Amino acid sequence: MTSEFRKMIRILNTTVDGDRTIYAALASIKGIGFSLANAVLKKAGIDRYKRAGELTDEEISKIEEVVRNPAMPSWLFNRQRDPVDGKDYILVGDEVTLAERRDISVMKKIKCWKGIRHSLGLKVRGQRTRTTGRSGRTVGYSKREKG
Template identity: 50%
Template sequence: MASLFPGTNARRCCAAFTAIPPPRRLEITISPQPNLGHKYDAIRDTQPNNQRVGTRERYEYLLSLVSGEKSNFQFIIRLLNTNVDGKEKALYSLTSIKGIGPRFADLILKKADIDKNKRAGELTAEELERVVQIVKDPAAYKIPAWFLNRQRDIVTGQDSHAISSAVDSKLREDLERLKKIRAHRGLRHYWGLRVRGQHTKTTGRRGRTVGVSKKKG
């Protein structure tokens, strides 16, 4: 019998192929009344002699469950001019909105009385409306001014929180104002140079490369 692998014994190769274990069977068990507090059911490996904890021989996976016969789960939510992933938890899905970070998202859910472990697709229309109202008027829900990203606006003098496309528009307005009044920061932006005191001799070189030329004579 010719060997499949040059330089090896055919019997050893056949023995190696026959020693490959059969594929593992996974059993999915979902109880009729799942624990809605955690919304998790476990899928455990049913192959025997695979119960060594702390090694790769044990396989355990978690699934997200949505209860109810007629589920109104939304996989994509249009919230504050942003497409929000409904499969993620509400805490992390809110961070996909520009201007909202993890800390601000956590505070929004606390003020709206929403479980942060709840999936975003499970939120009702009333809960989403509460989230929108809190973001638009954070002062009405006793959110401190130092938590906001637009404090003492140059035009209105009010404390607000810019989100979505308003973040870029407010930044653009500030830069145009600095350039118009010919402030030093505005001029540095206009010249395309570093603004915050960084060194510019060896870093930040952009544009046409100019070589060193020796004087003639």
């Protein structure tokens, strides 16, 4: 059990700044927001205003255990009703990216509207495309000649 202050610590396979509060440090991990960070710290029994660098190895393992085996309401989870097995999960770090990539590839495969938009590289969620989201040359604008 270490009690000295550490500038960088490793939580859930992510390097976190030790100067930040553990509440903000957990929220900086991909897949964990402020609400989930607050719930995890309450469940683990750790003060949310404690600096991340002051955590002991035991407290870090307790946080990781709560995230891996959560006993919380499912509305806090970031992966509800997984299409593969129908369970609720908390995905953290690279798991979030992999699940997102897998979901997009399934949408492309079944050729749903969102899948078609993803495959064409267009806006997916109903945004305007007439004037925004352009790449390449500017359209509809020309400079006046100096003369």
